[in-house]
Amino acid sequence: xxxxxxxxxxxxxxxxxxxxxxxxxxxxxxxxxxxxxxxxxxxxxxxxxxxxxxxxxxxxxxxxxxxxxxxxxxxxxxxxxxxxxxxxxxxxxxxxxxxxxxxxxxxxxxxxxxxxxxxxxxxxxxxxxxxxxxxxxxxxxxxxxxxxxxxxxxxxxxxxxxxxxxxxxxxxxxxxxxxxxxxxxxxxxxxxxxxxxxxxxxxxxxxxxxxxxxxxxxxxxxxxxxxxxxxxxxxxxxxxxxxxxxxxxxxxxxxxxxxxxxxxxxxxxxxxxxxxxxxxxxxxxxxxxxxxxxxxxxxxxxxxxxxxxxxxxxxxxxxxxxxxxxxxxxxxxxxxxxxxxxxxxxxxxxxxxxxxxxxxxxxxxxxxxxxxxxxxxxxxxxxxxxxxxxxxxxxxxxxxxxxxxxxxxxxxxxxxxxxxxxxxxxxxxxxxxxxxxxxxxxxxxxxxxxxxxxxxxxxxxxxxxxxxxxxxxxxxxxxxxxxxxxxxxxxxxxxxxxxxxxxxxxxxxxxxxxxxxxxxxxxxxxxxxxxxxxxxxxxxxxxxxxxxxxxxxxxxxxxxxxxxxxxxxxxxxxxxxxxxxxxxxxxxxxxxxxxxxxxxxxxxxxxxxxxxxxxxxxxxxxxxxxxxxxxxxxxxxxxxxxxxxxxxxxxxxxxxxxxxxxxxxxxxxxxxxxxxxxxxxxxxxxxxxxxxxxxxxxxxxxxxxxxxxxxxxxxxxxxxxxxxxxxxxxxxxxxxxxxxxxxxxxxxxxxxxxxxxxxxxxxxxxxxxxxxxxxxxxxxxxxxxxxxxxxxxxxxxxxxxxxxxxxxxxxxxxxxxxxxxxxxxxxxxxxxxxxxxxxxxxxxxxxxxxxxxxx
Numbered sequence: 034x035x036x037x038x039x040x041x042x043x044x045x046x047x048x049x050x051x052x053x054x055x056x057x058x059x060x061x062x063x064x065x066x067x068x069x070x071x072x073x074x075x076x077x078x079x080x081x082x083x084x085x086x087x088x089x090x091x092x093x094x095x096x097x098x099x100x101x102x103x104x105x106x107x108x109x110x111x112x113x114x115x116x117x118x119x120x121x122x123x124x125x126x127x128x129x130x131x132x133x134x135x136x137x138x139x140x141x142x143x144x145x146x147x148x149x150x151x152x153x154x155x156x157x158x159x160x161x162x163x164x165x166x167x168x169x170x171x172x173x174x175x176x177x178x179x180x181x182x183x184x185x186x187x188x189x190x191x192x193x194x195x196x197x198x199x200x201x202x203x204x205x206x207x208x209x210x211x212x213x214x215x216x217x218x219x220x221x222x223x224x225x226x227x228x229x230x231x232x233x234x235x236x237x238x239x240x241x242x243x244x245x246x247x248x249x250x251x252x253x254x255x256x257x258x259x260x261x262x263x264x265x266x267x268x269x270x271x272x273x274x275x276x277x278x279x280x281x282x283x284x285x286x287x288x289x290x291x292x293x294x295x296x297x298x299x300x301x302x303x304x305x306x307x308x309x310x311x312x313x314x315x316x317x318x319x320x321x322x323x324x325x326x327x328x329x330x331x332x333x334x335x336x337x338x339x340x341x342x343x344x345x346x347x348x349x350x351x352x353x354x355x356x357x358x359x360x361x362x363x364x365x366x367x368x369x370x371x372x373x374x375x376x377x378x379x380x381x382x383x384x385x386x387x388x389x390x391x392x393x394x395x396x397x398x399x400x401x402x403x404x405x406x407x408x409x410x411x412x413x414x415x416x417x418x419x420x421x422x423x424x425x426x427x428x429x430x431x432x433x434x435x436x437x438x439x440x441x442x443x444x445x446x447x448x449x450x451x452x453x454x455x456x457x458x459x460x461x462x463x464x465x466x467x468x469x470x471x472x473x474x475x476x477x478x479x480x481x482x483x484x485x486x487x488x489x490x491x492x493x494x495x496x497x498x499x500x501x502x503x504x505x506x507x508x509x510x511x512x513x514x515x516x517x518x519x520x521x522x523x524x525x526x527x528x529x530x531x532x533x534x535x536x537x538x539x540x541x542x543x544x545x546x547x548x549x550x551x552x553x554x555x556x557x558x559x560x561x562x563x564x565x566x567x568x569x570x571x572x573x574x575x576x577x578x579x580x581x582x583x584x585x586x587x588x589x590x591x592x593x594x595x596x597x598x599x600x601x602x603x604x605x606x607x608x609x610x611x612x613x614x615x616x617x618x619x620x621x622x623x624x625x626x627x628x629x630x631x632x633x634x635x636x637x638x639x640x641x642x643x644x645x646x647x648x649x650x651x652x653x654x655x656x657x658x659x660x661x662x663x664x665x666x667x668x669x670x671x672x673x674x675x676x677x678x679x680x681x682x683x684x685x686x687x688x689x690x691x692x693x694x695x696x697x698x699x700x701x702x703x704x705x706x707x708x709x710x711x712x713x714x715x716x717x718x719x720x721x722x723x724x725x726x727x728x729x730x731x732x733x734x735x736x737x738x739x740x741x742x743x744x745x746x747x748x749x750x751x752x753x754x755x756x757x758x759x760x761x762x763x764x765x766x767x768x769x770x771x772x773x774x775x776x777x778x779x780x781x782x783x784x785x786x787x788x789x790x791x792x793x794x795x796x797x798x799x800x801x802x803x804x805x806x807x808x809x810x811x812x813x814x815x816x817x818x819x820x821x822x823x824x825x826x827x828x829x830x831x832x833x834x835x836x837x838x839x840x841x842x843x844x845x846x847x848x849x850x851x852x853x854x855x856x857x858x859x860x861x862x863x864x865x866x867x868x869x870x871x872x873x874x875x876x877x878x879x880x881x882x883x884x885x886x887x888x
Contacts, residue, residue, distance in 0.1 A: 092198065093514050309802060322350065388406065576594060622647045689737035695713075807858075845857075
């Protein structure tokens with residue numbers, strides 16, 4: 034090798050290394066300015082990102098778990114620190130073993146919060162540097178590569194998940210490096226052995242950072258290789274690269290196969306996140322959200338406020354300038370393979386739209402190519418595909434800039450694209466609609482949620498290794514973070530996991546705790562009895578009530594524990610004594626009166642019938658008791674309708690003009706939730722099972738038509754969606770159904786009303802994307818009509834009621850939860866269909882209101 038050639042290569046290497054340093058330094062500067070000095074100065078008390086659900090707690094828990102589990106020699110893939118004694122699989126806990134082990138020294142010395150802050154900031158820098166190296170390989174130019182690297186490292190995808198505290202979704206530097214390996218091999222700049230080793234190592238890093246992105250990466254990698262094979266120029270090289278990619282995956286099989294088997298075939302339940310609610314709106318591709326400076330404009334916010342999901346997941350923005358540059362790059366650099374990057378960008382964009390194409394929050398059509406329709410990928414969230422769209426767009430922009438010979442034009446294009454993607458350095462403290470539960474907005478959490486463990490006296494109140502129940506449960510508090518900061522010194526009875534263990538999901542007490550509805554649905558007496566039974570069965574040592582749940586839970590917890598609370602910081606801690614005895618209680622009474630007894634049946638023994646149904650809790654489980662009274666028999670002995678080993682809940686009753694009686698209730702037995710109906714005829718009760726599933730059953734209602742047909746409606750929770758179902762019991766005793774009327778998201782309660790003849794009206798509201806709908810179905814002459822939509826709105830539609838003289842008038846409210854918008858509507862069934870009008874009267878009049886039973 035000549036001296037001049039060596040010097041040329043050395044200078045080229047030095048420029049590439051300098052560019053890498055510049056790109057990383059610029060990314061670090063931008064992200065540090067975004068989060069502010071507070072996190073940098075106080076990393077142990079402030080957190081990067083601001084998410085009302087405190088998603089940083091899941092990250093900090095995983096950062097603490099892996100060093101702790103290795104040090105204590107426990108099962109790495111299953112923990113009893115969550116949901117004891119059942120435990121929970123850490124494979125489904127959004128676990129991050131690779132970052133956790135890399136940051137173990139920092140975690141053990143400074144704590145998991147410091148490690149989280151350091152890792153999520155470094156992840157942005159690493160992603161920028163990796164994308165720069167890929168663009169440098171594609172263009173061999175410094176400035177275009179800097180632009181391409183920054184476009185990816187500071188893309189809306191990275192900024193959104195930085196804001197949402199998703200460390201697992203920002204630790205993505207292996208993705209550009211994997212693409213870099215493929216490009217270098219196709220160009221003959223690396224050997225097959227180095228390719229396989231490097232590719233396998235990067236796959237393991239990505240698998241250990243985010244299992245979801247690993248699956249998405251595998252899909253997009255297959256799509257990219259398939260697109261590349263369409264061209265003839267590099268077909269042989271692509272085929273060889275595909276074979277080597279297969280070898281790299283084969284090398285990872287000893288790790289992938291056990292994880293896949295344990296994750297997919299072990300006990301688990303569907304995730305509670307619907308792909309339709311985590312999809313990219315079509316307009317989001319061209320309209321920014323407030324994570325970018327351009328998104329602060331009133332015109333942009335007027336559109337983006339209707340996008341699906343929360344502000345941390347609305348990451349599909351590319352912008353008109355970048356889209357134009359990408360198209361020009363594909364056209365100009367077609368022969369150099371830019372069409373492959375363009376195809377990948379298009380594929381990622383289409384997949385990010387999810388199962389339903391939405392425009393400004395309104396669903397348009399169902400998309401047949403959604404990844405959620407694939408068995409293995411049904412839990413994958415489409416919005417995360419924006420990662421690959423952003424990377425492909427950055428590479429195309431670098432290719433186009435490298436093509437320009439005039440530096441002024443190159444600078445102008447770079448500035449135009451950069452301005453459209455400048456982060457929002459001056460965010461407002463409040464952003465209406467930013468999250469489903471809060472309007473908080475910002476790049477950092479100034480003070481992480483303070484828990485009971487911040488009071489040094491907590492170790493004298495709660496013994497090490499004890500099981501603790503924190504109320505409210507789940508992500509309503511930062512209980513997992515508090516557990517991690519103590520070095521896993523206590524177990525969490527109910528924790529913030531992606532789903533409830535399948536064996537427990539349908540249990541009335543568990544669903545009441547998880548959904549935070551026990552105080553409202555069970556009441557004080559029954560709620561306290563159920564809670565005490567749970568505390569005894571799971572050997573809970575203490576119940577911690579945080580201020581956010583004190584108004585709902587304090588009375589129930591005090592009655593269940595029969596102790597005075599100990600105040601630790603802002604929390605109230607109720608210690609559970611080992612000698613606590615089971616508590617008996619009665620549940621709410623469901624009473625149904627015979628509306629208008631038929632005069633011709635005055636001598637019938639069941640005229641003027643009144644049925645009462647209630648729950649009796651014996652200290653372990655609840656049973657349904659019913660008492661039927663008529664004008665001829667003033668009192669009868671109450672009968673038990675539920676099974677002896679079942680735990681019942683959610684009763685409803687109905688009586689018709691002829692004295693026919695029906696009682697419906699839910700019953701949890703053999704780790705499954707059932708919906709059962711009891712009917713009375715010929716002096717005896719008959720009990721039938723209408724539905725059986727592992728998840729909860731909500732909002733059961735029953736009506737009896739004048740013709741004697743009994744109709745039951747309810748909602749099945751089949752995470753990540755819900756299902757409205759109905760069943761019919763004919764006067765002859767034949768059971769028809771259950772029939773599914775609709776499957777979707779955002780169901781509240783279903784309302785039933787029996788009209789004249791044999792007609793029944795079922796009405797409910799549902800959220801599809803960001804659009805609310807009032808839906809109705811009619812049962813008449815032995816059949817259900819197709820489901821009809823009475824109203825659509827981007828405002829909330831709820832408070833549905835059915836009333837009127839003929840019991841077929843549907844009423845509802847259209848309201849804005851954050852404003853003064855409030856309009857009442859009603860719909861009446863006419864001969865040609867439903868007639869919808871704005872209600873003239875301010876009230877509902879004599880409309881039938883049914884109590885909501887939903888999470």
